Amino acid sequence: MPTSTKWPAVADDRLGGYADALLAVAAAEDASVVVEDELFRIGEALRSNEQLLAALSDRHLPIERRQGVVEDLLGSKASSTTTALVSMVVGTGRGGDLPAIVDEAVARSAAGRQKALARVRSAIELTDDQKSRLAQAIKQSTGTDVEIRVVIDESVLGGLVTEIGDDVIDGSVRRRMSQLRENFT
Amino acid sequence: MTRRIRHIAGALGLITVAVVALAAPAGASGETIGGCAIDKAIEAEEHLPSLHEIHDEEFEAEFEALEKEMESCLEAPSAIIPELDEIIWGGTAFLVLFGFMVWKGFPAVQGAMNARADRIAADLDAAEQAKVDAVKIKTDHEAELSGAKAEAAGIIDDARAQADQLKGELQARANEEVAEMRARAAADLESARSQAISDLRGDVSQIAVGAAEAVIKANLDRDAQSALVNAYIDEVAGRG
Structure with a gap:
């Protein structure tokens, strides 16, 4: 049976401004879906790679150097708009806030479609059928229309972990292993 | 006191003057040894016809008798019975002296004796009072001593009681500390045992869960993963 947990919410007017800027550029380029998906994946990749996130937020490195790292990493794997937006955020010295900015942007985009963001690990x-x-299952249980964003995370071993705002529905094998370990001890 | 002494001294002076004055007439009325011898000789001559016949044996006895009578002039008067004039003068002097003594001496002596008696009585009273005071002081001291002894006994009893109480408290505290140490040691032992068991369980569970994860990870193919996802979706849908 999946369990639910509360996570701290990220709310910052400055992050919201950056998020709106990203969404506005993506909409202006008529690449909202692609850019949002790529930004989401980049945000998750940075969240799971602390060294890369530290490098992008290191003020001792020249901005050009940090932006060069972004272009080297994303040049062939993401659209030019996505690369440019990430490079822009890093260039303003907000590389360390990029995961939170992306989360805010994706959440605001979903909210614009009258949906909540459901991060699924x-x-x-x-x-697509499972999504x-x-x-539909989340709407049945919570009454909220959600937009599914899947994050590939092998640490869950099996099953899913769904985060909707501050609510977490954990039905992963990892959680069952943890429960098994707790029962042993 | 000085006045009384002065009266006594005056009385003694008058007595001395009276004795001296009355002694002279008494002495003058007495007979001398020479006069006595002459009288005896004249009296014998009147009895003898002539002194030239003294060698006569008849008068030798008379002469010896005269000699004895003259020798009697050398003998003292009676040791017991004084002469009449001496009795008169002595009695008069005695009466004068006695009267004077009754008039002046006895009152002075009586006064002195009374004063002395009063002084002695006062001294005796003072001594009695001092004795009474001493007895009272002694009684008070004895009472104080008794009180002090009682107080000391009370203090000793209190000290002994406090010592006993302190001893009991120390004993109880020591017992409590010993019991606490034993309990703490037992708790530490139990804690160490529990910690060891917990650590062992943790290690065992870590190994077991790690092995289970490895087995699951090796056996979770895509179909199994998909089945887990579908089961999850069904469970979430069932929560509504």
Whole structure:
């Protein structure tokens, strides 16, 4: 049975301004879906790679150097708009806040569609059918329309961990292993 | 006191003057040894016809008798019975002296004796009072001593009681400390045992769970993963 947990909410007017800017650029380039998806994945990648996040937020490194790292990493893997937006955020010295800015941008985009952002951690990629059924199941249980964003995280081992705002529904094998370990001790 | 002494001294002076004055007439009325011898000789001559016949044996006895009578002039008067004139003069002097003594001496002596008696009585009273005071002081001291002894006994009893109480408290505290130390030692032992068991369980569970994870990870293929996801979706849908 999945369990629910509260996570601290990130709310900052400055982050909201950056998030709105990202969404506005993506909309202006008519690449909102792609850019939002790429930004989300980049944000998750930075959240799981502390060294990379520290390098992008290191004020001792020249901005050009940090922006060069972004372009080297994303040049062939993301759209030019996404790369430019990430480079812009790093260039303003907000590289360390990039995961939070991206989360805010994706959440605001979903809110614009009258939906809440549901971050789903899974060991495997979900099919569209699974995403649809999961969204429907979440609506049934919480009464909230959600937009599914899947994060591939092998540490969950199996099953899913869904985060909707501050609510966490943990149905992962990792949690069951933790419970098993607790029962042993 | 000085006045009384002065009266006594005056009385003694008058007595001396009276004795001296009355002694002279008494002495003058007495007979001398020479006069006595002459009288005896004249009396014998009147009895003898002539002194030229003294060698006569008849008068030798008379002569010896005269000699004895003259020798009697050398003998003292009676040791017991004085002469009449001496009795008169002595009695008169005695009466004068006695009267004077009754008039002046006895009152002075009586006064002195009374004063002395009063002084002695006062001294005796003072001594009695001092004795009474001493007895009272002694009684007070004895009472104080008795009180002090009682107080000392009370203090000793209190000290002994406090010592006993302190001893009991120390004993109880020591017992409590010993019991506490034992309990603490037992708790530490139990804690160490529990910690060891917990650590062992942790290690065992870590190994077991790690092995389980490895097994699960090796056996979770895509179908199994997909089945877990579908089960999760069904469970979330069932929560509504």
